[in-house]
Amino acid sequence: MFSKLLLATDGSDHSHRAADKAIELAKLTGHSCIEIVYVVDVNKSKSDVLQYGDSSSVLKIREKMLSVFRDKFKKVGIFSKITILHGLPAETMIQYANENSFDCFILGSRGRSKVQTMILGKVSHKVMKHVNIPILLVK
Template identity: 25%
Template sequence: MFKNILLPTDGSDLAVKATDLAIRFAQVHGARIISICVAQPFPFVPMAEGAVVPDAAVFETQIATTAQAHINKVAAACATAGVPFEGVVVNSHTPYKEIIDAAQKHNCDIILMASHGRTGLNKLFLGSETQKVLAHTELPVLVLR
Protein backbone atom coordinates (compact mmCIF):
# COMPACT_ATOMS: atom_id res chain seq x y z
CA MET A 1 0.00 0.00 0.00
CA PHE A 2 2.74 2.48 0.95
CA LYS A 3 5.70 2.38 -1.44
CA ASN A 4 7.24 5.85 -1.03
CA ILE A 5 7.52 7.26 2.49
CA LEU A 6 8.57 10.86 3.06
CA LEU A 7 10.48 11.27 6.31
CA PRO A 8 11.29 14.87 7.30
CA THR A 9 14.15 15.08 9.79
CA ASP A 10 15.72 17.80 11.88
CA GLY A 11 18.21 15.55 13.65
CA SER A 12 16.44 15.81 17.01
CA ASP A 13 16.11 12.81 19.34
CA LEU A 14 12.45 12.58 18.36
CA ALA A 15 13.36 12.58 14.65
CA VAL A 16 15.81 9.73 15.31
CA LYS A 17 12.99 7.72 16.92
CA ALA A 18 10.79 8.53 13.91
CA THR A 19 13.56 7.27 11.63
CA ASP A 20 13.64 3.93 13.43
CA LEU A 21 9.87 3.57 13.12
CA ALA A 22 9.90 4.69 9.48
CA ILE A 23 12.48 2.03 8.67
CA ARG A 24 10.35 -0.70 10.27
CA PHE A 25 7.29 0.70 8.45
CA ALA A 26 9.19 0.63 5.15
CA GLN A 27 10.33 -2.95 5.74
CA VAL A 28 6.76 -4.10 6.39
CA HIS A 29 5.48 -2.39 3.24
CA GLY A 30 8.47 -3.04 0.99
CA ALA A 31 8.80 0.73 0.61
CA ARG A 32 11.59 3.20 0.10
CA ILE A 33 12.28 6.21 2.30
CA ILE A 34 12.79 9.69 0.97
CA SER A 35 14.15 11.85 3.77
CA ILE A 36 14.18 15.64 3.67
CA CYS A 37 15.97 18.12 5.89
CA VAL A 38 15.16 21.79 5.43
CA ALA A 39 18.03 24.15 6.16
CA GLN A 40 16.60 27.52 7.06
CA PRO A 41 18.49 30.52 5.65
CA PHE A 42 20.10 33.19 7.75
CA PRO A 43 17.17 34.84 9.58
CA PHE A 44 18.64 38.26 10.32
CA VAL A 45 18.35 41.28 8.07
CA PRO A 46 20.06 44.40 9.43
CA MET A 47 17.61 47.26 9.76
CA ALA A 48 19.98 49.92 11.07
CA GLU A 49 23.14 51.46 9.72
CA GLY A 50 26.23 50.17 11.44
CA ALA A 51 24.59 47.01 12.74
CA VAL A 52 26.98 44.18 13.50
CA VAL A 53 25.90 41.17 11.48
CA PRO A 54 27.44 37.71 11.83
CA ASP A 55 28.73 36.26 8.58
CA ALA A 56 25.59 34.96 6.85
CA ALA A 57 27.61 32.85 4.41
CA VAL A 58 29.33 31.01 7.27
CA PHE A 59 25.97 30.49 8.99
CA GLU A 60 24.35 29.07 5.85
CA THR A 61 27.32 26.80 5.14
CA GLN A 62 27.16 25.42 8.68
CA ILE A 63 23.37 24.93 8.48
CA ALA A 64 23.67 23.12 5.13
CA THR A 65 26.46 20.92 6.49
CA THR A 66 24.38 20.07 9.55
CA ALA A 67 21.31 19.31 7.41
CA GLN A 68 23.38 16.98 5.22
CA ALA A 69 24.73 15.25 8.34
CA HIS A 70 21.14 14.59 9.48
CA ILE A 71 20.32 13.08 6.07
CA ASN A 72 23.51 11.00 6.17
CA LYS A 73 22.44 9.47 9.51
CA VAL A 74 19.09 8.46 8.02
CA ALA A 75 20.90 7.08 4.96
CA ALA A 76 23.19 4.98 7.16
CA ALA A 77 20.27 3.59 9.17
CA CYS A 78 18.40 2.71 5.95
CA ALA A 79 21.49 1.06 4.47
CA THR A 80 21.94 -1.06 7.60
CA ALA A 81 18.29 -2.14 7.41
CA GLY A 82 18.36 -2.75 3.64
CA VAL A 83 15.72 -0.09 2.94
CA PRO A 84 16.00 1.88 -0.32
CA PHE A 85 16.77 5.51 0.41
CA GLU A 86 16.96 8.93 -1.18
CA GLY A 87 18.00 12.06 0.69
CA VAL A 88 17.08 15.67 0.01
CA VAL A 89 18.45 18.86 1.55
CA VAL A 90 16.72 22.12 0.68
CA ASN A 91 17.17 25.70 1.81
CA SER A 92 13.94 27.49 2.70
CA HIS A 93 12.20 29.74 5.22
CA THR A 94 9.06 27.57 4.91
CA PRO A 95 9.87 23.98 5.83
CA TYR A 96 6.27 22.76 5.64
CA LYS A 97 6.01 23.83 1.99
CA GLU A 98 9.25 22.05 1.14
CA ILE A 99 8.00 18.91 2.86
CA ILE A 100 4.75 18.95 0.90
CA ASP A 101 6.54 19.75 -2.37
CA ALA A 102 9.00 16.89 -1.80
CA ALA A 103 6.14 14.47 -1.13
CA GLN A 104 4.55 15.44 -4.44
CA LYS A 105 7.82 15.45 -6.40
CA HIS A 106 8.79 11.97 -5.17
CA ASN A 107 5.28 10.48 -5.51
CA CYS A 108 5.06 9.72 -1.80
CA ASP A 109 2.08 7.81 -0.45
CA ILE A 110 2.52 8.96 3.15
CA ILE A 111 4.42 11.48 5.23
CA LEU A 112 5.80 10.09 8.46
CA MET A 113 7.05 12.83 10.77
CA ALA A 114 7.82 13.65 14.36
CA SER A 115 6.00 16.31 16.35
CA HIS A 116 7.61 17.91 19.34
CA GLY A 117 4.23 18.23 21.03
CA ARG A 118 4.66 21.85 22.03
CA THR A 119 1.82 23.32 24.05
CA GLY A 120 0.73 26.69 25.36
CA LEU A 121 2.76 29.76 24.43
CA ASN A 122 5.53 27.70 22.82
CA LYS A 123 3.01 26.31 20.34
CA LEU A 124 1.55 29.76 19.72
CA PHE A 125 4.88 31.50 19.14
CA LEU A 126 6.98 28.73 17.63
CA GLY A 127 4.21 27.22 15.54
CA SER A 128 4.30 23.68 14.35
CA GLU A 129 5.66 22.53 11.02
CA THR A 130 3.76 19.29 11.59
CA GLN A 131 0.50 21.19 12.06
CA LYS A 132 1.16 23.17 8.88
CA VAL A 133 1.86 19.98 6.92
CA LEU A 134 -1.37 18.46 8.23
CA ALA A 135 -3.31 21.55 7.20
CA HIS A 136 -1.88 21.81 3.69
CA THR A 137 -1.51 18.26 2.36
CA GLU A 138 -4.00 15.70 1.18
CA LEU A 139 -1.62 12.82 1.82
CA PRO A 140 -1.91 10.65 4.91
CA VAL A 141 0.41 11.89 7.67
CA LEU A 142 1.57 9.64 10.49
CA VAL A 143 2.62 11.88 13.39
CA LEU A 144 4.96 10.51 16.04
CA ARG A 145 5.71 11.91 19.49
Template identity: 25%
Template sequence: MYKKILLPTDGSEYSVREIERATKLLAEDGEIIILSVAMELRKTAFQRSKDIDKANKEALKEANDNVKAMKEGFDDSVNVKTKVVVGFPAESINEVAEEEGCDLIIIASSGKSGLKKFVIGSVAERVLKDSEKDVLLIHN
Protein backbone atom coordinates in the same frame (compact mmCIF):
# COMPACT_ATOMS: atom_id res chain seq x y z
CA MET B 1 2.33 -1.12 3.27
CA TYR B 2 3.52 2.08 1.60
CA LYS B 3 5.63 2.29 -1.58
CA LYS B 4 7.16 5.70 -0.91
CA ILE B 5 7.56 7.29 2.52
CA LEU B 6 8.81 10.80 3.24
CA LEU B 7 10.77 11.28 6.47
CA PRO B 8 11.40 14.94 7.24
CA THR B 9 14.12 15.57 9.79
CA ASP B 10 15.31 18.60 11.69
CA GLY B 11 18.14 16.66 13.29
CA SER B 12 16.39 16.42 16.65
CA GLU B 13 16.39 13.30 18.78
CA TYR B 14 12.67 12.93 18.07
CA SER B 15 13.06 12.55 14.32
CA VAL B 16 15.19 9.43 14.85
CA ARG B 17 12.05 7.66 16.13
CA GLU B 18 10.63 7.91 12.62
CA ILE B 19 13.13 5.29 11.37
CA GLU B 20 11.53 2.35 13.19
CA ARG B 21 8.02 3.26 12.05
CA ALA B 22 9.08 3.83 8.45
CA THR B 23 10.87 0.49 8.25
CA LYS B 24 7.78 -1.34 9.53
CA LEU B 25 5.39 0.43 7.11
CA LEU B 26 7.54 0.28 3.95
CA ALA B 27 6.60 -2.15 1.20
CA GLU B 28 9.29 -4.68 0.34
CA ASP B 29 10.18 -2.85 -2.89
CA GLY B 30 9.47 0.61 -1.44
CA GLU B 31 11.59 3.72 -1.04
CA ILE B 32 12.20 6.07 1.85
CA ILE B 33 13.08 9.71 1.18
CA ILE B 34 14.79 11.53 4.02
CA LEU B 35 14.26 15.27 3.75
CA SER B 36 15.76 18.23 5.57
CA VAL B 37 14.73 21.80 4.88
CA ALA B 38 17.29 24.60 5.20
CA MET B 39 15.58 27.88 5.98
CA GLU B 40 17.02 30.72 3.92
CA LEU B 41 17.47 34.07 5.59
CA ARG B 42 17.10 37.18 3.49
CA LYS B 43 19.04 40.38 3.94
CA THR B 44 17.31 43.26 5.67
CA ALA B 45 18.44 46.85 6.09
CA PHE B 46 19.92 46.08 9.51
CA GLN B 47 21.95 42.99 8.63
CA ARG B 48 25.22 42.60 6.83
CA SER B 49 25.22 40.54 3.67
CA LYS B 50 28.18 38.41 4.75
CA ASP B 51 26.42 37.51 8.04
CA ILE B 52 23.34 36.36 6.14
CA ASP B 53 25.46 34.37 3.68
CA LYS B 54 27.29 32.68 6.56
CA ALA B 55 24.02 31.78 8.33
CA ASN B 56 22.57 30.36 5.09
CA LYS B 57 25.68 28.24 4.48
CA GLU B 58 25.49 26.93 8.05
CA ALA B 59 21.79 26.09 7.65
CA LEU B 60 22.50 24.19 4.44
CA LYS B 61 25.38 22.29 6.06
CA GLU B 62 23.17 21.39 9.03
CA ALA B 63 20.42 20.14 6.70
CA ASN B 64 22.92 17.94 4.83
CA ASP B 65 24.30 16.62 8.13
CA ASN B 66 20.74 15.84 9.29
CA VAL B 67 19.86 13.64 6.30
CA LYS B 68 23.24 11.91 6.41
CA ALA B 69 22.87 11.10 10.11
CA MET B 70 19.34 9.76 9.68
CA LYS B 71 20.33 7.62 6.69
CA GLU B 72 22.96 5.92 8.85
CA GLY B 73 20.12 4.64 11.06
CA PHE B 74 18.76 2.44 8.27
CA ASP B 75 19.86 -1.06 7.33
CA ASP B 76 21.63 -1.26 3.96
CA SER B 77 18.80 -3.42 2.60
CA VAL B 78 16.36 -0.47 2.76
CA ASN B 79 16.13 1.73 -0.34
CA VAL B 80 16.87 5.22 1.07
CA LYS B 81 17.26 8.47 -0.84
CA THR B 82 18.19 11.81 0.73
CA LYS B 83 17.07 15.27 -0.27
CA VAL B 84 17.83 18.77 0.99
CA VAL B 85 15.80 21.79 -0.08
CA VAL B 86 15.83 25.46 0.83
CA GLY B 87 12.55 26.95 1.96
CA PHE B 88 9.97 26.98 4.73
CA PRO B 89 9.73 23.58 6.47
CA ALA B 90 6.00 22.78 6.38
CA GLU B 91 5.44 24.04 2.85
CA SER B 92 8.60 22.35 1.57
CA ILE B 93 7.69 19.02 3.19
CA ASN B 94 4.27 19.01 1.52
CA GLU B 95 5.72 20.13 -1.83
CA VAL B 96 8.35 17.39 -1.82
CA ALA B 97 5.74 14.77 -0.85
CA GLU B 98 3.70 15.81 -3.91
CA GLU B 99 6.66 16.06 -6.30
CA GLU B 100 8.06 12.68 -5.26
CA GLY B 101 4.68 10.93 -5.25
CA CYS B 102 4.95 9.87 -1.61
CA ASP B 103 2.15 7.79 -0.09
CA LEU B 104 2.95 8.70 3.51
CA ILE B 105 4.73 11.39 5.52
CA ILE B 106 6.07 10.31 8.91
CA ILE B 107 6.90 13.27 11.13
CA ALA B 108 7.75 13.73 14.81
CA SER B 109 5.34 15.94 16.72
CA SER B 110 8.07 18.08 18.21
CA GLY B 111 11.65 18.89 17.52
CA LYS B 112 12.78 22.41 18.05
CA SER B 113 11.83 23.85 21.40
CA GLY B 114 11.75 27.02 23.43
CA LEU B 115 11.55 30.37 21.71
CA LYS B 116 12.19 28.89 18.24
CA LYS B 117 9.11 26.70 18.53
CA PHE B 118 7.02 29.62 19.73
CA VAL B 119 8.16 31.90 16.92
CA ILE B 120 8.19 29.33 14.10
CA GLY B 121 5.17 27.32 15.24
CA SER B 122 4.67 23.61 14.98
CA VAL B 123 5.89 22.29 11.64
CA ALA B 124 4.24 18.93 12.25
CA GLU B 125 0.90 20.59 12.90
CA ARG B 126 1.11 22.58 9.65
CA VAL B 127 2.11 19.50 7.65
CA LEU B 128 -0.79 17.55 9.15
CA LYS B 129 -3.25 20.36 8.46
CA ASP B 130 -2.14 21.18 4.91
CA SER B 131 -1.06 17.82 3.48
CA GLU B 132 -3.11 15.87 0.98
CA LYS B 133 -1.04 12.78 1.81
CA ASP B 134 -1.43 10.37 4.72
CA VAL B 135 0.54 11.69 7.69
CA LEU B 136 1.74 9.61 10.61
CA LEU B 137 2.46 11.84 13.58
CA ILE B 138 4.96 10.34 16.04
CA HIS B 139 4.25 11.64 19.54
CA ASN B 140 7.19 12.29 21.85
Protein backbone atom coordinates in the same frame (compact mmCIF):
# COMPACT_ATOMS: atom_id res chain seq x y z
CA MET C 1 0.57 -0.25 -0.20
CA PHE C 2 3.25 2.08 1.26
CA SER C 3 6.22 1.74 -1.05
CA LYS C 4 7.22 5.40 -1.45
CA LEU C 5 7.69 7.03 1.95
CA LEU C 6 8.65 10.62 2.76
CA LEU C 7 10.45 11.25 6.06
CA ALA C 8 10.86 14.84 7.21
CA THR C 9 13.80 15.46 9.50
CA ASP C 10 15.51 18.25 11.39
CA GLY C 11 17.81 16.01 13.40
CA SER C 12 15.67 16.18 16.55
CA ASP C 13 14.85 13.24 18.81
CA HIS C 14 11.34 13.25 17.34
CA SER C 15 12.87 12.90 13.86
CA HIS C 16 14.86 9.87 14.99
CA ARG C 17 11.73 8.25 16.42
CA ALA C 18 9.94 9.02 13.15
CA ALA C 19 12.80 7.32 11.27
CA ASP C 20 12.39 4.22 13.44
CA LYS C 21 8.68 4.11 12.58
CA ALA C 22 9.52 4.59 8.90
CA ILE C 23 11.72 1.50 9.12
CA GLU C 24 8.88 -0.50 10.69
CA LEU C 25 6.49 0.61 7.96
CA ALA C 26 9.00 -0.10 5.19
CA LYS C 27 9.63 -3.60 6.52
CA LEU C 28 5.91 -4.36 6.29
CA THR C 29 5.92 -3.88 2.52
CA GLY C 30 9.36 -5.36 1.94
CA HIS C 31 10.20 -3.07 -0.97
CA SER C 32 9.88 0.49 0.25
CA CYS C 33 12.03 3.47 -0.57
CA ILE C 34 12.33 6.21 2.04
CA GLU C 35 13.08 9.73 0.89
CA ILE C 36 14.63 11.81 3.66
CA VAL C 37 13.76 15.47 3.27
CA TYR C 38 15.41 18.34 5.10
CA VAL C 39 14.37 21.94 4.57
CA VAL C 40 16.93 24.68 5.03
CA ASP C 41 14.88 27.41 6.68
CA VAL C 42 15.56 30.58 4.68
CA ASN C 43 14.77 32.65 7.77
CA LYS C 44 17.47 30.92 9.85
CA SER C 45 20.18 30.03 7.32
CA LYS C 46 22.03 33.36 7.70
CA SER C 47 22.15 33.03 11.49
CA ASP C 48 23.47 29.45 11.09
CA VAL C 49 26.36 30.76 9.00
CA LEU C 50 27.11 33.43 11.60
CA GLN C 51 27.00 30.84 14.39
CA TYR C 52 29.24 28.26 12.68
CA GLY C 53 31.60 30.57 10.79
CA ASP C 54 30.93 29.87 7.13
CA SER C 55 28.49 28.17 4.79
CA SER C 56 30.75 25.15 4.17
CA SER C 57 30.78 24.39 7.92
CA VAL C 58 26.99 24.59 8.02
CA LEU C 59 26.74 22.30 4.99
CA LYS C 60 29.04 19.73 6.62
CA ILE C 61 26.94 19.76 9.80
CA ARG C 62 23.75 19.19 7.78
CA GLU C 63 25.31 16.42 5.70
CA LYS C 64 26.57 14.66 8.84
CA MET C 65 23.13 14.86 10.45
CA LEU C 66 21.43 13.49 7.32
CA SER C 67 23.99 10.71 6.84
CA VAL C 68 23.00 9.32 10.27
CA PHE C 69 19.49 8.73 8.91
CA ARG C 70 20.74 7.28 5.60
CA ASP C 71 23.09 4.92 7.45
CA LYS C 72 20.29 3.82 9.79
CA PHE C 73 18.21 2.74 6.77
CA LYS C 74 21.14 1.17 4.94
CA LYS C 75 21.97 -0.92 8.03
CA VAL C 76 18.56 -2.64 7.83
CA GLY C 77 18.57 -2.97 4.03
CA ILE C 78 16.18 -0.15 3.15
CA PHE C 79 16.96 2.08 0.19
CA SER C 80 16.88 5.78 0.97
CA LYS C 81 17.46 9.05 -0.80
CA ILE C 82 18.31 12.44 0.72
CA THR C 83 16.67 15.61 -0.57
CA ILE C 84 17.61 19.06 0.70
CA LEU C 85 15.14 21.85 -0.03
CA HIS C 86 15.28 25.57 0.71
CA GLY C 87 12.36 27.66 1.94
CA LEU C 88 9.95 27.90 4.83
CA PRO C 89 9.87 24.40 6.37
CA ALA C 90 6.11 23.75 6.55
CA GLU C 91 5.19 25.32 3.23
CA THR C 92 8.12 23.74 1.39
CA MET C 93 7.42 20.24 2.74
CA ILE C 94 3.70 20.54 1.99
CA GLN C 95 4.37 21.50 -1.61
CA TYR C 96 6.99 18.78 -2.07
CA ALA C 97 4.79 16.08 -0.55
CA ASN C 98 1.75 17.08 -2.58
CA GLU C 99 3.65 17.22 -5.88
CA ASN C 100 5.62 13.97 -5.69
CA SER C 101 3.21 11.03 -5.31
CA PHE C 102 4.33 9.71 -1.93
CA ASP C 103 2.27 7.00 -0.24
CA CYS C 104 2.86 8.29 3.29
CA PHE C 105 4.47 11.30 4.97
CA ILE C 106 6.23 10.49 8.24
CA LEU C 107 7.35 13.20 10.64
CA GLY C 108 7.98 13.88 14.28
CA SER C 109 5.39 15.74 16.28
CA ARG C 110 7.88 18.40 17.35
CA GLY C 111 11.14 19.78 16.09
CA ARG C 112 14.21 21.43 17.53
CA SER C 113 12.58 24.73 18.55
CA LYS C 114 12.24 25.16 22.33
CA VAL C 115 8.96 27.02 21.93
CA GLN C 116 7.53 24.19 19.82
CA THR C 117 8.23 21.60 22.50
CA MET C 118 5.37 23.07 24.55
CA ILE C 119 2.72 22.38 21.91
CA LEU C 120 2.26 20.32 18.80
CA GLY C 121 5.00 21.58 16.52
CA LYS C 122 4.06 24.49 14.33
CA VAL C 123 5.44 22.72 11.25
CA SER C 124 3.73 19.41 12.09
CA HIS C 125 0.41 21.14 12.62
CA LYS C 126 0.57 22.95 9.25
CA VAL C 127 1.63 19.80 7.45
CA MET C 128 -1.25 17.81 8.95
CA LYS C 129 -3.75 20.40 7.73
CA HIS C 130 -2.47 20.78 4.18
CA VAL C 131 -0.83 17.57 2.94
CA ASN C 132 -3.02 15.47 0.64
CA ILE C 133 -1.54 12.06 1.50
CA PRO C 134 -1.67 9.86 4.61
CA ILE C 135 0.48 11.14 7.48
CA LEU C 136 2.17 9.25 10.28
CA LEU C 137 2.88 11.71 13.09
CA VAL C 138 5.32 10.25 15.63
CA LYS C 139 5.60 11.40 19.26
